[in-house]
Amino acid sequence: MPETVVTRFAPSPTGYLHIGGARTALFNWLWARRTGGKFLLRIEDTDLKRNTPTATAQVMADLRWLGIEWDEGPEVGGPNGPYLQSQRLDIYNRYIRQLLDQGRAYYCFETGQELDALRAEAEKQKKGFVYRRPEQLPTDQDAERARVEGRDVTVRFAMPQTGPIVVDDVIRGQISFDPAELGDFIIQKSDGFPTYNFAVVVDDYLMGITHVLRGQEHLMNTPSQKALWEALFTDRPVPQYAHMSVTVSDAGGKLSKRERPQTLRTALKATANVDFDQLAQVGGITADEVRSFLAGDTTPDMPAIDAIAKHLGVHLPEINIVDFFHSGYLPETMVNFMALLGWNPGDQREIMVLDELIRSFDLSRLTKSNSLFDRKKLLAFNTEHLRLTSPEKVLAHFKAYLRHVESPVRGADDALLARIIKLCDGARTFEDIERKSVFVFLDDEQIAFDEKAVQKVLMKDRALEILRQVRDELAALPELTEQAIEEMLRKLAEARQVGLGKVAQPLRVALCGTTISLPIFDSVNMLGRERTLRRIDLTLERFKAHG
């Protein structure tokens, strides 16, 4: 390949970076890195109504979290800027003018309603809707008059009707389309902005894009874009297209942002007594909005959804990249897992780090069929990467996670955090690690007792009596090292002719309130004598009636 590879990721800033978008970005980035080419980021913000002010910043933050850096684009600049389409209007207008002058594009004056009616008519006749090109193309004067009259003016591309359009796809081979079925599509909207199909072609040309890896949902746009490209640019052929499989959700259907609110709604419906006022307060919305949401009429913003879910302890399916961060996943995991959604290295490797991914990546190994997003497998991958990633990196990511969830654990120093991580070898996510270690950072009086744990452990046999003895032995130990604690507990268990569990579990529940925690010897050691004894005393006091 004599020519340097140039790929791009071109999201529209309508929300957070979605797992599907992230995968597209990753593949383009991987291909550029593999070939020593360039990867650029372009923001497709040509729809004023849908743009969200913070989306671009969020998308960039998410890409960086994943380790995907762009060689050209917003914030890093480059020779082909600006990289925001909303700032390139004059460029698009020049090309639209050119097409108009050449008679390869023309004005239209239909309203949305008129178009809808035409579409409904086509539907009735069981045919696909194709805009009928007028015999006589409207002039600039016609357009001017329409504008003065307050009518909508759009510009359509006059699709050449010469033979089938054949798209060469790296993954799918040659795909043939009938231009008559494609029709004359709009290239400039009545607000003066270009449509996606037009802006993409101009920018891909001007930015020297050589390879376009994108989701299969763009396959139908490709013949239109190819026709436009060939009408506009003759010195260079269209880029190499590769239309990747789509990722679908394990809940069935497409992976969609709607899944999160839907999950919450379902959980809410299953709840006996919904306290609307309280939920409204935690969500920062009104009680009526909560009712409307429950009824399925409206959907509040994502932060409100997230806050209510967190308050209720409902786990929402992760969809956006930030969701995975919030759930305690490593970026290394996400990158590895996404790479395997529609691609594989051709051997039996699955767990791979970034460098390995770059070295192994190849267009010829992209798969054709859609894949389901399997969260259980993702969990298994995260477990592996938690082990594989350097302790320094894991520590840094853990700290970021703790800060975000505002865990009491975030107050710990690096040495303690590192020790906790090490003790949690085999944990699946940071959420697990946090849950197992949070008891150390709670006030002794703050420990909440899990009802099941109390029944299963504290209310059994002579658990409280054993706990009292453990307390006394602990008080008598000269030093609370893990070894000393272990030795003491084992001796005690042996003397009583019971398993270590019978001794360790009551102690665990006394210290943490649950049966799930860090290893017990370390738990005691971290807490120290005073706090350990205090927690045991509080437990004995609280449950003495049952003893």
Add this chain to the structure above:
RNA sequence: GGCCCCAUCGUCUAGGUAGGUCUAGGACACCGGGUUUUCAACCCGGCGACAGGGGUUCAAAUCCCCUUGGGGCUACCA
């Protein structure tokens, strides 16, 4: 409805371009057992697929056609 894409274990997939070496391999999940101070992790074992029907061929998971099923697109969204 129209146009387009796809089809191997429950899931992700290897194998398909050069048909035999595939009684179809791996991973996750699941089931059983082991280990164990909790959860997880870990170890051993097991279950489990070429969507259906026609061709082509000595031979088809692999090539062709049809059916069925799944997905995408069908906007002055991207």
